[in-house]
Amino acid sequence: MNDLIQRIGLDFLASSWLPQVLTILGAVALVNIGAHYLLRRIETIAARTATVWDDALIKATRKPLTLILWVTGATYAIQIVHQHLGTPVHDFVLPARNTLVIIALAWFLLRLIRHASHNALARSAAMETGMDYTTVDALSKLGRFSVVVLAALVILQTLGFSISGVLAFGGIGGIAVGFAAKDMLANFFGGLTIYLDRPFTVGEWIRSPDHQIEGTVEYIGWRHTRVRAFNKNPIYVPNALFTTIVVENPTRMTNRRIKETIGIRYADLDKMAPIVADVKAMLQGHPEIDTGATLIVNFNQFAASSLDFFIYTFTKTVEWVHYHEVKQDVLLKIAAIIQTHGAEIAFPTRTVHLESAAAEAAAD
Secondary structure, eight states, rough: OOHHHTTTTOOGOOTTTTHHHHHHHHHHHHHHHHHHHHHHHHHHHHHHSSEEEEEEHHHHHHHHHHHHHHHHHHHHHHHHHHHHHOOTTHHHHHHHHHHHHHHHHHHHHHHHHHHHHHHHHHHHHHHTOOOOOOHHHHEOOOOOOOHHHHHHHHHHHHOOOHHHHHHHHHHHHHHHHHHHHHHHHHHHHHOOOOOHHHHHOOOOOEETTTEEEEEEEEEEEEEEEEETTSSSSSEEEEEGGGGGGGGGGGOOOEEEEEEEEEEOOOGGGHHHHHHHHHHHHHHOOOOOOTSSSEEEEEEEEEEESSEEEEEEEEEEEOOOHHHHHHHHHHHHHHHHHHHHHHHHHHHOOOOOOOOHHHHHHHOO
């Protein structure tokens, strides 16, 4: 058998280290299979709990654990080969193993942050607790960024580089980059201001009287914010702009206002007082009007062709479509009240007075 192996050029199959290497690799494979089924069982149990962290922890552990097991097994296998053959690759094994383990741990943390944020938002939507998507997204991004930076520094230290030198170089380079990319940094800090102050969040309707910006916020990033206009066009706004402009957030209004001026004919002057009184009583009894807010109904002015009274009140609803339904109902009820009193809504008119011929002669 050994002669046949030597003839076909597979001498390594007769080596004494091969069974040890195969045993290690087989053991790693079995451990991976066992860990896979164990984690699936634990995940099933964790899904029954109310917390989001246990589910995220189990899901985040799977792939990084597999990588760590295979890296560890491969390291032992390479050491056995080195002991028997004296291969020069052993000098690179330990740094490579340490680097891969650090990458696996960083991968685990990144997956943990991603799954935890996703589970938290999903649980909040299911239970209607109103968790702020913008805050969760900001903390998730900040956590991932911190993990990547920390992992990079630890890997550099593991490979023999001086972190102090890297940090010093980074400080000098940061000054140069700061001058070259000041607009990008301004957008970054503008995004940070949005995350901290939260003048608006994803899903809210915003507008700026200073610029032609109006729509629903779809995405808040570190560089720009995407606003979907009402004509469905996306508007990409640099975050730095939000630190210098006025932003209105109608989504957070408490009521919607009805402010209308209605005119009746001059011939109906004697009916103005009862009309105003009935309109005010109607508004105070209307189920969709917030009587706790300002409510005004008063004769306002003698206009060119009408006697004007105005109504100033607030609806309970803030929903745009329902608000217009309430406003329509209010205006129709006002028209009915005017008609009930025998008055008419005025429209622009002009009266021409013609003098008779006898009057003209007397005047002459």
